[in-house]
Amino acid sequence: MKQGMIVLMNGTSSSGKTSISMELINQKEILFHHLSIDDFFHNFNDFINNKFPNMEPTREVDDQVVAQILFDPIVSMYFSTIKLFSEMGLNVIADTVIENDKWFNECLDVFSDQPTLFVGVICSKEELIRREQTRGDRKIGLAASQFSKVYCIDEYDLEVNTEALNPKECAEKILSFIKSNKEYSVFKKLSKRNVSVS
Numbered sequence: 001m002k003q004g005m006i007v008l009m010n011g012t013s014s015s016g017k018t019s020i021s022m023e024l025i026n027q028k029e030i031l032f033h034h035l036s037i038d039d040f041f042h043n044f045n046d047f048i049n050n051k052f053p054n055m056e057p058t059r060e061v062d063d064q065v066v067a068q069i070l071f072d073p074i075v076s077m078y079f080s081t082i083k084l085f086s087e088m089g090l091n092v093i094a095d096t097v098i099e100n101d102k103w104f105n106e107c108l109d110v111f112s113d114q115p116t117l118f119v120g121v122i123c124s125k126e127e128l129i130r131r132e133q134t135r136g137d138r139k140i141g142l143a144a145s146q147f148s149k150v151y152c153i154d155e156y157d158l159e160v161n162t163e164a165l166n167p168k169e170c171a172e173k174i175l176s177f178i179k180s181n182k183e184y185s186v187f188k189k190l191s192k193r194n195v196s197v198s
Contacts, residue, residue: 004090005184006082006114007032007174008107010098010153011121012146013138014131016162016170017095020121023171024093030178033085036095040078044070075103079110086114099149101193108190117184119174120156127163157186 007024009017021034048055061069078096085092098104123131128143158177160170 004086006116008094009119012143014143015121015123019167020170021093032091034093101195105192116187118186120159122161
């Protein structure tokens with residue numbers, strides 16, 4: 001059985017990844033399953049809030065400590081789930097934010113043997129800020145804080161600019177690339193990064 005293809009979309013919050021994903025899911029030519037990193041974090045938060053509705057921590061925990069204890073393992077589970085879908089022969093749209101070198105390296109490890117189309121979802125910082133304020137369901141400043149970390153990755157199989165193209169046009173560009181049978185080669189060429197320990 002052939003492995004399922006992974007359309008790995010990397011872009012900041014509010015860059016348009018989910019809107020493009022919905023267009024890819026709604027088209028009829030190729031069946032896709034959508035896995036968003038947001039779903040994994042939301043499900044964990046829902047679990048904690050439902051299981052422990054009256055929990056009141058007795059001390060504050062630094063954001064970096066929270067990230068090490070919680071975020072990194074959830075991201076690992078997310079990447080592993082994507083790989084599992086691919087191994088089961090299912091095509092996956094992975095809608096994520098690769099915002100640090102550790103996650104970048106893990107991505108390379110997990111997906112190096114999978115057919116992975118690496119797509120950069122590009123948007124200017126000014127437009128990201130405008131979208132964030134308009135949508136109202138994101139922490140203001142989140143996209144700007146991710147911007148330089150996410151867009152320091154500059155090698156993709158394909159880039160889509162969500163200011164120049166609407167979500168449907170971006171999805172059509174991705175589908176056109178897939179149907180062209182061009183090789184998905186970037187993941188085979190990228191090198192791991194040194195992860196600084198603070």
